[in-house]
Amino acid sequence: MKIIKKEFGRLHDESVMEYTLVNDAGMSVSCLNYGCIITKIMVPDKKGKIENVVLGFENLEDYIDLSPYFGSAVGRVAGRINKAEFELDGEVYQLTPNEGPNHLHGGKQGFHNVIWKTETIENENEAGIKFFYRSKDGEEGYPGNLDTTILYLLNNQNELTISYEAVTDKKTIVNLTNHSYFNLSGNIKRDCSEHILQLESDRFLELGSDLIPTGRLVDVTNTPFDFRHGRLLMSGMKSDYPQNVLAGNGYDHPLTFTKKGENTVVLSEKESGRTLMVTTDQPCVVLYTSNQLEGPFSISGVRARNYLGVCLETQGLPDAINQPDFPSIVLIPEDVYRAQTKYRFFSNTIGV
Structure with missing residues (x-):
């Protein structure tokens, strides 16, 4: 296990560093202290060819100017908050609107858009980066000073663990x-329409026209949202089911796990032989099939177009603060916010 460190660029006279965690099996994970962005995950296919399986840019300027949150940490609150406001103990907090009237992914100066302090971890069996950031009271409209720690840890079993902790000095x-x-074809050779997704979820959150959850949980049975036995992502992209059409012909939806506790999501691509197993303690995963990715820019030499990647955003339910029936995302000073998600990569050997 080792860590390779190099300067990736400069922002406001500060160095933005790229750290590459390398395990003994040849897998590597590269990440920046800017936004905790994962720039590359290099893993082998069924023939042993090591390629990148996440979307990213080659330079800092593109991440700043063009990135639709590629590989980044998202906070303080992932997803959309309706009308960019919420009420807490009788006080209404107005957040920064950055998607029409709504607040998305922590706002303009969210966690994806700041330089984090770092600490490296390196031993025989693990290599990792610990990121630290203080979000000050009032930042983007949120109450309380929030101290957040995010740990990326790679081991020799081709498993990347992301652990989150946060504490506050005021209810927030x-x-x-x-x-x-993710794109398991490697180096964006194909889009993600032929990826197969499987997870134990019997309900998904219905979205309104502004992609804000309506509060209604819909049974997945006989819909393109039933992934309990595995299905191609293409089935939702080509479906005329109203919720798929609403999201831009694909998925941009929270899928709630059937059982509480640890849950697993499996993403695979037959041609490359790669499989990603995601295990999380969070109550849902937001499935986004990059339905709005098309644009006048390139991603590692590939012209941006829809469906080039699939996001598996493990988290609490979006807009939970405005939905009394959703699990709470409120953090009080006496408590510690904790969340963890593991990403383990496999590949079928040649001839299988």
Whole structure:
């Protein structure tokens, strides 16, 4: 296990560093102290060829100017908050609106858009980066000074663990996630329409026209949202089911896990032989099939277009602060916010 460190760019006279965690099996994970962005995850296919399986840019300027949250930490609150406001103990807090009238992914100066302090971890069996950031009272409209720690830890079993912790000095709201776009074909050779997703979820959150949850949980049975036995992502992209059409012909929906506790999501691509197993203690995963990715820019030399990646955002339910029936995302000074998600990569050997 080792860590390679190099300067990736400069922002406000500060160095933005890229750290590459390398295990003994040849897998590596590269990340920045800017936004905790995961720039590359290099893993082998069924023939042993090591390629990148996440979307990212080659330079800092593109991350600042163009990135739709590629690989970044998202906070203080992932997802959309209706009308960019919420009420806590009788006080109404107005957040920064950055998607029409709504607040998305922590606002303009969210966790994805700041330089974090770092500490490296390196031993025989693990290599990791610990990120630290203080979000000051009033930042983007949120109450309380929030001290957040995020740990990326790679081991020799090709498993990347992301652990989150946060404490506050005033009652506030917290819901953190990572926004990596996965593409298991490797180096974006194909889009993600042929990826197969499987998870134990019997309900998904219905979205309104502004992609804010209506509060209604819909049974997945006989819909393109039933992934209990595995299905191609293409089935939702090509569906005329109203919720798929609403999201831009695909998925941008929270899927709630059937059981409480640890849950597993499995993403696979047959041609490459790669499989990603995501295990989380969070109550839902937001499935986004990059339906709005098309634009006048390139991603590692590939022209941006829809469906190039799939996001599996493990988190609390979006807009939970405005939905009394959703699990609470309120954090009080006496408590510690904790969340953890593991990403383990496998590949079928040649001939299988």
